[in-house]
């Protein structure tokens with residue numbers, strides 16, 4: 001795979017195994033100064049097994065997380081619009097020869113119905129997800145219409161404020177059309193950066209070409225989409241190799257475009273109907289190693305957002321938000337039309353099964369209990385704080401102020417409009433606790449915005 005030097009990764013990991021506790025301490029010191037780590041340093045942290053040193057990594061990661069992002073956790077819902085697929089990914093229920101899956105491509109009216117369901121619960125951010133259609137031209141037309149439909153759908157005064165997308169690689173022209181339609185982040189996971197494994201688990205369809213997938217992120221940047229999301233599907237190959245390779249991919253993007261990805265996703269393989277590899281995971285990642293991955297990524301690229309999905313269990317998700325995760329999905333369904341189908345996950349149409357089945361309000365309540373601010377903020381994108389502009393604020397830790405104010409504004413809107421009395425109570429209490437910790441200027445801004453929300457204004461942000 002271009003940009004990924006497997007030999008170098010293996011050499012780095014072999015050398016890292018000899019690193020001692022003093023060196024680990026020095027690396028953590030550098031992290032606490034919010035400096036990005038080198039591949040050598042990340043490799044050293046990834047090979048730590050000693051419980052005491054691991055604890056130090058976790059403590060440092062949660063400190064850095066708080067410094068850069070503060071207490072807010074951004075919430076979103078995935079919206080699966082089609083499970084029709086030309087690929088043969090061995091781990092995925094959507095693979096083309098899977099007879100156990102009912103195929104479905106939502107009409108625009110059905111998409112609107114799904115969005116309305118999400119709006120009624122208080123969602124403001126959607127990740128559009130689609131399997132790969134046979135014709136990429138038709139796919140682009142469909143995505144563009146779907147995006148427009150999502151933005152157009154209303155429930156009273158409520159509408160979706162940011163649509164991100166996870167779809168198969170497109171040409172530069174295709175990406176330009178997505179950008180013109182108003183997408184926020186373009187998200188694409190390499191799945192595995194290990195070439196042999198990649199070729200083995202993607203035997204058929206356009207996805208079988210690893211370089212086309214890797215270079216899609218470059219094409220998205222070239223098309224002017226400057227918020228991109230990358231990721232690894234953990235479980236396909238050795239997690240240490242994958243994490244270093246992902247960081248190598250980031251180095252390439254930083255070198256070529258002056259900026260890395262906006263977000264990193266860390267999905268772990270979940271059981272999927274008719275996809276045998278998902279039931280016999282080749283390189284299972286334990287919960288402890290998974291925590292280490294999240295913490296090491298947080299320390300390696302302190303200013304890059306990190307996304308966790310409902311593939312993970314509630315208790316683990318609640319821990320990982322402290323270790324570095326900045327965005328989580330909530331109340332997800334991975335089947336097209338899944339939100340309105342008896343309110344449950346339809347396994348015959350779903351991509352994989354989910355571990356966190358809590359509804360949005362339950363997830364919000366759990367975040368509030370931990371003193372975290374659930375946020376529906378979409379301000380950066382709309383204020384053109386994307387790509388390098390965002391990173392220039394994030395790197396010195398300045399984005400946090402804006403995040404906190406915007407998170408509190410969106411939390412108040414949510415509480416006023418959607419929350420039960422119990423959640424209202426804990427939400428308003430958290431707002432009262434956090435307000436005095438803001439700068440006097442931000443407190444004033446918040447006071448003015450809260451007054452206008454009380455007057456009925458919505459969708460306020462700085």
Ligand code: SAM
Pocket residue numbers: 091092093129130131132166167168169188189191207232233267268269270271272275278311351352
């Ligand atoms: N067609 C798009 C593409 O080419 O990437 C979207 C793919 S899929 C709908 C979104 C992501 O789900 C994949 O990139 C993969 O990482 C993840 N995924 C697939 N099967 C999975 C499973 N069994 N467990 C967990 N995640 C899975």
